[in-house]
Amino acid sequence: MGSSEWSHRSDSFWSNDNVAETGCLSIIVLGASGDLAKKKTFPALFHLYCQGFLPPNEVHIFGYARTKISDDELRNRIRGYLLGERSSSPSEDVSEFLKLVKYVSGSYDSAEGFQLLDKEIAMHEISKSSQEVSCRRLFYLALPPSVYPSVCRMIRKYCMNKSDLGGWTRVVVEKPFGKDLDSAELLSSQIGELFDEPQIYRIDHYLGKELVQNLLVLRFANRFFLPLWNRDNIDNVQIVFREDFGTEGRGGYFDEYGIIRDIIQNHLLQVFCLVAMEKPVSLKPEHIRDEKVKVLQSVLPIKDEEVVLGQYEGYRDDPTVPDQSNTPTFATVILRIHNERWEGVPFILKAGKALNSRKAEIRVQFKDVPGDIFKCEKQGRNEFVIRLQPSEAMYMKLTVKQPGLEMSTVQSELDLSYKQRYQGVMIPEAYERLILDTIRCDQQHFVRRDELKAAWEIFTPLLHRIDNGEMKPTPYQQGSRGPTEADELSAKAGYVQTHGYIWALPPYRNLL
DSSP states (O other): HHHHHHHHHHHHHHTTTTOOOOOOOEEEEEESHHHIIIIIHHHHHHHHHHHTSSSSEEEEEEEEEEEEEOOHHHHHHHHHOSSSOOSSHHHHHHHHHTTTTEEEEETTHHHHHHHHHHHHHHHHHHHHSSSSEEOOOEEESSSSSGHHHHHHHHHHHOOOOOOTEEEEEEEOOSOOOOHHHHHHHHHHHHHTTTSSGGGGEOGGGGGGHHHHHHHHHHHOOOOGGGTTTSSEEEEEEEEEEEEESSSSOHHHHHHHHIIIIIIIIHHHHHHHHHHHHOOOOOSSSSHHHHHHHHHHHOOOOOGGGGGGEEEEEGGGGGGGOOEEEEESSEEEEEEEOSSSSTTTTTTEEESSBBSOOOOEEEEEEEEEOOOTTOOOOOOOOOOOOEEESOOOEEEEEEEEEEESOOOEEEEEEEEEEEEHHHHOOOOOOHHHHHHHHHHTTTOTEEHHHHHHHHHHHHHHHHHHHHHSSSOOEEEEEEEETSSSHHOOOOOHOOOOSSOOOOOOOOOOOOOO
């Protein structure tokens, strides 16, 4: 990548209104030899680099882990994960990017390891700075939560930014952030004693997805949604996550958490907040997060009769899973909000593994048309569907006249499929966007401490009943829709399934 190109790219980035300062930037990936770092963190950094957001004259990347390997060994480990269709000149870009990566080996509770890390970071800060500038340090904890407290203590004691000219130190922590309310609060307290809340970025990658980030724009920038988005017009809302594969070697890890802790309490609940929250005063991160907390605090206690649990047949065949495991691999949970906008509207959160399809979507189903003169209720209700993955799209299901001489009706759609409408536009990965947000000091898409607490308050009583064996999962076949009781619960809550209509991704075509 030529120097003139870098100059153009980096100038446009660092002049962004969200960026208040320049200077050397050190990004430290802790747990650098693990799967999350290799598959998500380093590729996200690489794509930011390729787009000019990590100028090589200012940025250096450090990997830290217990594994004793050299710089080149780490580079070779991550090299294969960086190549792909998103790089216009893969070999050149990869080689230049990997020159920025250095590795330091040490334990997660050892002063010696973190003192060495600090020394390496300081050497980079000196080498990158031809004049005195502020220095910034971003620590990404691609680690299990059990080591967060010790790692944060080591960072606080040995690796904080020491520049007299300002700068910052920020810490990114991954989910799962606790297993229930008490453990989450303990973890929050331990980290909160070391860092201020503006320094802590609790990452939930669903908040970085393109269609999730579009929710506030859709709701509050389009006039026709404003009068419709309430209990007078909406009958029910489904937020669905489906995978067509099982735990695939992660059975032991997954069995500690289950589908509610792994998916529903965080990913789907974050989407729920954006669908249900009130309009914030502004787009400032704290105003948005205030409204998310308010809607979480308005959720009524979950009723056992509005929960269906499932476990796919063959789950316990995994040698790392206990023979008598009670861990659900599927769950449908109905949340109800006690406020003026949503009273009486069920929010159906559904997630499962080893199902018949892979997708994540939001499905807003509207009430029946009163006084239906066309007698078309059997064809299905109006629905607004936001498909988060795969094949990002949003479409409105509506009833239209069937073409021809007869006055008959049929369901069709108004469709915005991203791959068709935005051909040639590369949708960024969630981790790219969120890492960039941490550099820009934008916490809008990160979970605040009181928000985390409110989320655990909703689900902890239910989780404890499951952990204690008071609620049992129903077996279901791999490749099915999940337990039939889940569809029955959705129907009882008011969801009307459409028969005979299937949305299909439109074929690519030249729109010019």
